Amino acid sequence: MNEERMLKPALIGAVLLGVLSSLPPLNCLCCLWVIGGGVLAAHLYVKDSPAPVTLGRGVALGLLTGFIGAIVIALFSIPLQMLIHPGAGIVEEMQRSMDQIPNVPPESRQLFQTLTEKRGLIYAVGLIFMLFFCSLFGMAGGTVGVALFEKRKLGAPPPYQPPAGPPPPPPE
Secondary structure, three states, rough: OOHHHHHHHHHHHHHHHHHHOOOOOHHHHHHHHHHHHHHHHHHHOOOOOOOOOHHHHHHHHHHHHHHHHHHHHHHHHHHHHHHOOOOOHHHHHHHHHHOOOOOHHHHHHHHHHHHHHOHHHHHHHHHHHHHHHHHHHHHHHHHHHHHHHHOOOOOOOOOOOOOOOOOOOOOO
16 A cells, blocks of 8 residues: 555644644643544545555554644644733743642742743644544554454455447357
8 A cells, every 4th residue: 555645634633633633622621632633534545545445554644644733733722822811821820829829838839930941942842642532542543543444344345347349249
């Protein structure tokens, strides 16, 4: 099977899951969108595949879809957060929440203060977690998609294709 054929369905599924997972009213269903993106990618891949698709191929397709989808989520989420909360980012929100919690040990406050000074580190760690979980749920979606949409049997001969060209002349 050709790996280049996996890229187009993976990109379509990844963009769909990335956009839906980034939109504030819909992002509460993030894992569902990731699984759905993997299922969509598997459906598109199975539909265009000339040979039966294995579950392993579905896992690989879901992994690729989830990985690309995590990057799409990051690309959409950061500008959306800046538009929704201008001047107050996630770090400031976390700082306000931390200030409202009574009896927090000074070591925890110091650790949090150190982390808030390194915003890039927080975004990088968040992206790593997003890559991991989107890849995991994408693999599940790709597997479910292949199981749902692949109806051909492995090892079965391809359907009969009549030979191309003109028919043979009649016997004399």
